[in-house]
Amino acid sequence: MNDIITPIIMGIMLGGLYALIALGLSLLFGVMRLINLAHGDFVVLGSYLAYGIATYLGLDPILSLIIIVPVMFGLGFLIQKYIMSRAFAVSSDTPLIIAFGISLIIQNANQIAWTPLSRGLNTGYSHASFFLGSLQFPVIYLLDLIAGIVVMLLLREFLTRTYLGRAITAASQDKRAAELMGINAKRVYGYAFAIAMAFAGIGGVFLGMTFPFTPTSGISFLTIAFGTVIIGGLGSMWGTFLGGIILGLVQTLGGYFFGPASQMLIVYVIVLVILAIRPQGLFGR
């Protein structure tokens, strides 16, 4: 009986991580109706940046966020300003195809820089564990949950307390009205993309500490992020968190019942089934 408690608690903790990697995707969809096909690759880019920083500077992955967050933020702003903003002007399919191109560029760049081999972010606490009663859990999973909650609370505060945050919210609800309020929609989109990418970077660091990754892992992470978002309903933050926990549970319980090798397959199937039955999300309106 105690057996099944372990995957349940692990799944909930993993949910924090999945919510974290889904936040950026959800934010971009909310603000500019873009589902960024390259989001998973941005996450992997974050993992590799942390790997590189750990290898060459010897910095702990969590500390390396000091470098990764601004780098990803800047990169995101530039991508929106010079590529995506133009793509939106061409046609509604263009951003999709361009995101696909960006995805392949990042995959390939990662492969050139780091070889196709599987990597992981190893730290002193990688194998540490903590006890709940008599059950043992990896510390990393707890960090995942904490990171997810902290980043979500920060995002909420940012969106409701600052001018830029309010502007992003306003632009997502009514772009035209937002422009009439003096909001420069182009700049707001730039910041939204930058923030989404910074979140992807943070997600990538924690993901890299939790699971091994390769240059082509992006699609799995995109699927997880997308699944999290559609389960929770697009644009709802608490829904995203709930979606993350559900997917985390699907994965750990799937691994528990069908063996660890098939846990990702079960996640994919669940995402496809939900997409087919309720594309607006389980908790969406």
Add this chain to the structure above:
Amino acid sequence: MTDQVLLKISNIEVFHGTFQALWNLSLEVRRGEMLALIGANTSGKTTLMDTVSGLLHPAKGIMEFNGYDITCLDPYQIVELGITQVPEGRRIFPEMTVFDNLMIGSYCSCARKNRILNLGRVYELFPRLKERKKQVAKTLSGGEQQMLAIGRGLMADPKLMLIDEMSLGLAPIVIDEIFKALKKIQERGITILFVEQNVKRTLEEADRAYILENGRVALSGTSAELCEKDQVKKAYFGIDECAI
């Protein structure tokens, strides 16, 4: 006395794709006045407002505001110079609170420093907004939403306020309340350009008016002058009566 003129629109032509919406249109808004735009649904009133706000750009012609050429500016730059629009259908941000909606109004850098002062003024003008400041905007009644939209516009600290289709779907008693508020806004030195369906009411309230037909100015003058014109009487009142 060009100083009297706050906004001067000279010979603009505006297109929606290939459809020409405004034809060689010229118009003046004088400092401190309450000016009305009158016309049928497709006469170009909203197009004119959107052009002044920078959402559309004229293919020809010039617009000058307070000494600046605003013809090619983007909406956010125009708000910065002191023109704010209260759009048709109010378009408040439905999922945000009343307070957040008002704060978004003060987004432009010129308005941020005065936001506390302006917020106080808006609450004074519309006490109901103060009572409901924590409420999500979509739960307000239609009249309250219009008040919020006007309040949000005032938060931008404007010199000129454009108000489109102000009383659409509102009860007469609410319309009275809003016109009273507009008078107070005008007394504070803010110039108002508004569009309103009810022509009779408009001519009662406005100082001057322009009548648009098919994207051109058909008539203009003070409200009293316009009331005397036979065309206006026939087209908009049906009978030979005029309040003024």
Add this chain to the structure above:
Amino acid sequence: MISKIKNDFLIPATLVFIILALLPLIGAPRSWVLYVFLFFIYLAMANMWNLLAGYSGLISLCQPAFLGLAGYTMAIGTWVGVPWWIGIIGGAIIAALFALLISGAVFRLSGIYFAIGTLVVPEAIRMVFYLWKPVGGAMHGAGAGYMIKGIEGVSQHAIFWLAAVVGIGSVYLMRFIIKSKLGLGLASIRDNQRTAASIGVNVFRVKLYTFLISAFVTGVAGAIYYLNQGYIEPSATFNVRWTMVMLLATVIGGIRTEQGPIIGTIIVVILYFALARYAGYSFLIQGIILIVIMLLSPQGIMGIIKRLFSRKGVKN
């Protein structure tokens, strides 16, 4: 002027294709033959992607599932005694049946949802083939890797000509579809989905037919590709890079034009040839080209050609 080019391109194109198809007979180098083989395979796949994305508005990212399932059907068939040529047809039928199976689900999704939904499909199938070995005799390595059995007697030339037939056939198939009732339905959907539905076009059925045709032809091309390669394994088969090839060829040449995929596929194959030495950088460069073309000339090379001709037309 433009309509003239449109009407005439089939004949010279076919002549060029036939000359290309004769290459092995005149003793062209093996590597050349291989590139021309790739050209025919990619051409068929690009045409089918264009049919979906360009003419039906379905940005399908699950084409690797079709070509992979067909390839696997053929490969597994050779292990249980089914001749390879029946395997190719059978594989294509399996691919089309699979398209039918997922159509119910993915057709409820529009635009970006359709794209993401279809993106996940090949990933999921790859997982299946990592975990599941349908028959014995698999190669070593991860998951179900198979040699194609019993094809020692099949000549390389025969496989090459098979590819040529499919490649050239796909061009004629596109012409046939566009001129048919189905093409008429597609054109009306493209103009306005709602109007099309209101005048009696069964939007779902029209889209379904194109989806099935696309899956079938892509399956045939995929099976021939793996017949030539001699083995099949999941990670390279259910791989997003296949999608990149089709997408790039269509976008470079000009999406939603008949000639686009032909021009685009020529360029993609030349690109492969030129980049062969920098294999690692190939997809990086392709990604950059894709983005640049999409931003500068969304209608690809055909868009540029049309613009040039219409400008000349104005001058004259």
